[in-house]
Amino acid sequence: MPELILLNKPYGVICQFSQHELHKTLKDYVQVPGFYPAGRLDTDSEGLLLLTDDGTLQHRISDPRWKLPKTYWVQVEGVPSDEQLAQLRQGVDLGDFVTRPAECERLDSPDIWPRTPPIRSRKTVPDSWIALTISEGKNRQVRRMTAKVGLPTLRLVRVAIGPWRLDGLAPGEMRRLQIRLEDLPRVKHAVGINRSAGASHRLARNDGGGGRRGG
Known part of the structure; x- marks a missing residue:
């Protein structure tokens, strides 16, 4: 049966197993042979990354035709207005493409681990959080949208992909699951704001986490 690894990718880790001169890589956290990322997460983003040992499962997760929703908790500069949230929900013209409609809502400051290094904030400019769910994943799409x-x-933290959530995993920790391929068509649209981001604003901090540590 195919296996899936849920990894909480720390900030600054590059999504590759080969050595990199400037960044840590997945090899520093996942020392299980035969697993490869199903999709990617930018080096300066954090949170849920899926890896699998099965090519069919990898394709089903990463292929945009399946439109697996991805939920992010996004710390933004400024306080979002109703109009700005409406723009994100309706779709944003980024020049080279227009994003699909998304789910978006304000988010109370979530109880998550501190980022290392911390974000650069300006005393004169407030910051706030939003929860954003998209069904596509173009290069740096969320950052471009906001x-x-x-x-x-x-700060950008991915907390869910389809039915899989980051719950209980501290940065650098992983959890292994067995997946039945025949179940995938029934869960490809399984996660939305109300059930993933809006339901709970707590994730594992540095002093907790119930997953297995990779490596």
Whole structure:
């Protein structure tokens, strides 16, 4: 039966197993042979990354035609207005493409681990959090979306992909699951704001986490 690894990718880790001169890589956290990322997460983003040892499962997770929703908790510069949230929900023209409609809501400051290094904040400019769920994953899409509506991203944490959530995993920790391929068509649209981001604003901090540590 195919296996899936849920990894809480720390900030600054590059999504590759080969050595990198400037960054830690997945090899520093996942020392299980035969697993490869199903999709990616930018080096300066944190949170849920899926890896699998099965090519079919990898394709089903990463192929945009399946439109697995991805939920992010986004710390932005500024306080989002109703109009800005509406723009994110309706779709944002980024020049080279227009994003699909998304789910978006304000988010109370979540109880998550501190980022290392911490974000750069300005005393004269407030910051706040939003929960954003998209069904696509173009290069740096979330950061481009928030910047386009006047809310530059300060911190980006992915908390869910489809039915899989980050719950209980501290940065650098992983959890292994067995997956039945025949179950995937029934869960490809399984996660939305109300059940993932809006339901709970707590995730594992540095002093906790119930997953297995990779490596």
